[in-house]
Amino acid sequence: MTEKTTIKEIAERARVSIGTVDRVIHNRGEVSPDTRKKIKKILEEVDYEPNVFGRNLALNKVFNIVVLLPKHLKSEYWHGPVLGVEASLKNLQSLGIRVRYEYYDQNNVKSFQQSCIAILRLKPDGILMAPVLHDESIDFLRRCHDVNIPVVLIDSDLPHENVLTFIGQDAHKSGYLAAKLLSYGLEPSQQFMIVSITNASDNNFIIEERLGGFRSFFSETGRGAPKEYSFSQEDVDLTQNLQNIIDTSQNIAGIFVPNSKSHLIVEALNETYSTRIVGYDLIENNKEFLKQGKIDFIIHQRPEEQGQQGLEQLYKHIVLKQPVPRFISMPLDIITKENCEI
Amino acid sequence: MTEKTTIKEIAERARVSIGTVDRVIHNRGEVSPDTRKKIKKILEEVDYEPNVFGRNLALNKVFNIVVLLPKHLKSEYWHGPVLGVEASLKNLQSLGIRVRYEYYDQNNVKSFQQSCIAILRLKPDGILMAPVLHDESIDFLRRCHDVNIPVVLIDSDLPHENVLTFIGQDAHKSGYLAAKLLSYGLEPSQQFMIVSITNASDNNFIIEERLGGFRSFFSETGRGAPKEYSFSQEDVDLTQNLQNIIDTSQNIAGIFVPNSKSHLIVEALNETYSTRIVGYDLIENNKEFLKQGKIDFIIHQRPEEQGQQGLEQLYKHIVLKQPVPRFISMPLDIITKENCEI
DNA sequence: CAAAATTTCGTGTGCGTACACGAACTATGT
DNA sequence: ACATAGTTCGTGTACGCACACGAAATTTTG
Numbered sequence: 210m211t212e213k214t215t216i217k218e219i220a221e222r223a224r225v226s227i228g229t230v231d232r233v234i235h236n237r238g239e240v241s242p243d244t245r246k247k248i249k250k251i252l253e254e255v256d257y258e259p260n261v262f263g264r265n266l267a268l269n270k271v272f273n274i275v276v277l278l279p280k281h282l283k284s285e286y287w288h289g290p291v292l293g294v295e296a297s298l299k300n301l302q303s304l305g306i307r308v309r310y311e312y313y314d315q316n317n318v319k320s321f322q323q324s325c326i327a328i329l330r331l332k333p334d335g336i337l338m339a340p341v342l343h344d345e346s347i348d349f350l351r352r353c354h355d356v357n358i359p360v361v362l363i364d365s366d367l368p369h370e371n372v373l374t375f376i377g378q379d380a381h382k383s384g385y386l387a388a389k390l391l392s393y394g395l396e397p398s399q400q401f402m403i404v405s406i407t408n409a410s411d412n413n414f415i416i417e418e419r420l421g422g423f424r425s426f427f428s429e430t431g432r433g434a435p436k437e438y439s440f441s442q443e444d445v446d447l448t449q450n451l452q453n454i455i456d457t458s459q460n461i462a463g464i465f466v467p468n469s470k471s472h473l474i475v476e477a478l479n480e481t482y483s484t485r486i487v488g489y490d491l492i493e494n495n496k497e498f499l500k501q502g503k504i505d506f507i508i509h510q511r512p513e514e515q516g517q518q519g520l521e522q523l524y525k526h527i528v529l530k531q532p533v534p535r536f537i538s539m540p541l542d543i544i545t546k547e548n549c550e551i
Numbered sequence: 552m553t554e555k556t557t558i559k560e561i562a563e564r565a566r567v568s569i570g571t572v573d574r575v576i577h578n579r580g581e582v583s584p585d586t587r588k589k590i591k592k593i594l595e596e597v598d599y600e601p602n603v604f605g606r607n608l609a610l611n612k613v614f615n616i617v618v619l620l621p622k623h624l625k626s627e628y629w630h631g632p633v634l635g636v637e638a639s640l641k642n643l644q645s646l647g648i649r650v651r652y653e654y655y656d657q658n659n660v661k662s663f664q665q666s667c668i669a670i671l672r673l674k675p676d677g678i679l680m681a682p683v684l685h686d687e688s689i690d691f692l693r694r695c696h697d698v699n700i701p702v703v704l705i706d707s708d709l710p711h712e713n714v715l716t717f718i719g720q721d722a723h724k725s726g727y728l729a730a731k732l733l734s735y736g737l738e739p740s741q742q743f744m745i746v747s748i749t750n751a752s753d754n755n756f757i758i759e760e761r762l763g764g765f766r767s768f769f770s771e772t773g774r775g776a777p778k779e780y781s782f783s784q785e786d787v788d789l790t791q792n793l794q795n796i797i798d799t800s801q802n803i804a805g806i807f808v809p810n811s812k813s814h815l816i817v818e819a820l821n822e823t824y825s826t827r828i829v830g831y832d833l834i835e836n837n838k839e840f841l842k843q844g845k846i847d848f849i850i851h852q853r854p855e856e857q858g859q860q861g862l863e864q865l866y867k868h869i870v871l872k873q874p875v876p877r878f879i880s881m882p883l884d885i886i887t888k889e890n891c892e893i
Numbered sequence: 894c895a896a897a898a899t900t901t902c903g904t905g906t907g908c909g910t911a912c913a914c915g916a917a918c919t920a921t922g923t
Numbered sequence: 924a925c926a927t928a929g930t931t932c933g934t935g936t937a938c939g940c941a942c943a944c945g946a947a948a949t950t951t952t953g
Binding site for chain 2: 932933
């Protein structure tokens with residue numbers, strides 16, 4: 210079981226040569242059905258697993274990975290996965306892993322598609338991406354599957370697609386948890402509010418899931434449904450509109466922001482109100498307000514860890530040929546003023 | 552930079568043979584000072600890094616790791632690291648890693664020392680342990696250091712010792728966070744309580760750190776100091792004594808339990824009280840009460856991940872010869888009824 | 894039944910490294 | 924000058940695997 214059998218030993222047991230065993234292992238044909246079966250049987254008996262060092266030494270190959278993400282600033286969410294990938298790469302590049310980044314404009318479908326074409330032309334050994342543009346991502350995934358390129362998804366899953374693995378959170382549960390935190394220690398009679406500020410291209414999939422979880426908590430605990438407001442981030446009157454709502458909501462005990470935009474709410478809030486806020490993503494702006502006590506809880510998706518894990522899983526699959534789970538869940542990390550610096 | 556240079560190429564550039572380069576790389580002597588310097592210089596120029604696959608193939612060695620932990624049941628905290636190690640081992644055993652577990656009675660110093668002797672006799676390539684018995688662990692670490700066996704600590708650190716890395720939480724911060732959670736949304740005038748139930752052999756080090764953090768929060772936010780009670784778990788009157796306190800504390804808004812014993816408090820509590828409880832460690836008993844709403848928050852140390860990371864770090868150091876950070880911090884994972892199943 | 898075509902299989906080489914052995918060279922002593 | 928001891932270095936082999944080439948065995952064809 211824990212012993213390692215080599216091709217040579219298998220060849221001896223089957224009274225054939227190494228080459229023949231090799232041909233069977235790689236299904237490369239040119240072996241008579243009889244000996245094929247004989248060798249197959251022995252392979253199963255000894256539970257043969259190729260020696261990773263031997264194999265990769267013989268292959269002597271570098272593996273190219275492409276990381277496909279939206280263009281972003283260093284202060285934005287998408288920089289997280291990049292940091293994680295870089296951290297992971299530091300270890301993996303001596304093992305033959307190379308990484309190329311491909312960034313697209315997430316407000317421009319065309320830009321995404323061009324990136325996809327460019328990637329397919331490169332024929333990389335693996336891809337790490339976040340399916341921000343839903344339909345186009347599915348198209349791309351299918352084409353990758355056709356040419357046998359493994360893809361790792363981060364941030365949000367496409368459950369019915371053929372991908373190597375998805376690394377991220379259960380969005381529904383995260384919304385449920387947010388509701389608990391927002392209402393913790395307060396009277397059930399208190400009023401709460403949901404404020405969504407989204408881009409045209411935002412992944413409404415994941416936001417809807419979070420909202421679903423949030424609403425569930427309120428209905429399950431028999432509270433009144435929270436009020437819901439949506440805005441477009443492109444709206445020129447955004448600040449004004451936000452303030453209008455907030456002015457009318459002095460008796461609101463808490464606000465849930467189902468994406469990383471909670472800092473915008475804080476900025477629109479009058480200093481004197483002390484409304485609880487629960488939001489997502491530990492980006493710079495949010496962290497600042499968290500420290501100041503103006504945001505109460507941030508649910509952290511661990512983007513760095515998603516990037517790191519993503520690359521590691523690709524390495525496991527491509528280089529080590531080890532099995533990889535279809536879903537790797539990131540914990541619902543609750544960040545407060547107190548633990549935001551860890 | 553990202554190119555890989557082989558010994559052969561270096562040998563050619565230095566106009567010597569592979570063997571000579573090899574002797575320089577391994578400081579094995581039998582090289583004249585001149586050629587030695589020449590080769591050293593080239594090695595630095597090209598930033599030579601040995602090919603991991605080539606090296607380990609040539610070494611063709613299995614690496615023995617010993618995991619040294621207290622004896623425990625599957626429902627107890629120490630089973631966590633074991634699960635993590637096993638998960639990690641599944642991947643690493645094909646890479647030449649073998650693991651042996653050594654369990655000792657944590658109430659018996661002698662037992663620990665015997666384990667240590669047994670381990671040293673085995674001369675393993677690495678050790679993963681939790682320094683539960685403070686002084687004896689330090690003794691052991693020094694002996695390991697003398698014979699050049701790398702040690703990874705989990706759970707709690709021994710900051711001044713020579714270890715490869717420590718994987719765990721910042722205990723002070725975790726206590727501070729616990730205080731915030733316990734008092735969140737409540738009036739500053741409310742009363743809080745600390746209840747410690749410890750074994751004779753418990754690691755009071757880490758508990759004291761947590762208490763320190765907890766007290767800091769109360770003094771920094773200008774609240775009255777919480778009342779503190781300590782019990783020995785061996786105390787035959789434990790239940791009675793617990794109930795006595797609890798009876799006198801109906802006006803207590805929250806209880807902090809600085810270790811995994813919060814379930815004992817819940818069991819002693821009269822059903823009708825609705826006191827907040829914040830404790831540590833997601834062991835079976837605590838999880839049950841968390842689900843029932845009788846414990847409010849558990850700070851999770853991620854023992855599984857500590858074990859997994861621990862083994863991985865040893866692999867990195869021993870097999871890949873990659874640098875390993877001295878401290879790997881586990882997040883202060885906040886578990887509630889809502890996210891305890893993830 | 895021989896020649897050709899095809900299938901089946903063994904051998905050899907290389908991947909990058911570690912290490913042992915022995916050859917060539919230098920220094921020392923007589 | 925020569926033997927001896929010591930130093931310095933090159934060569935060979937092994938690790939486990941992948942892959943190419945060509946040899947042997949078998950089948951097909953004329």
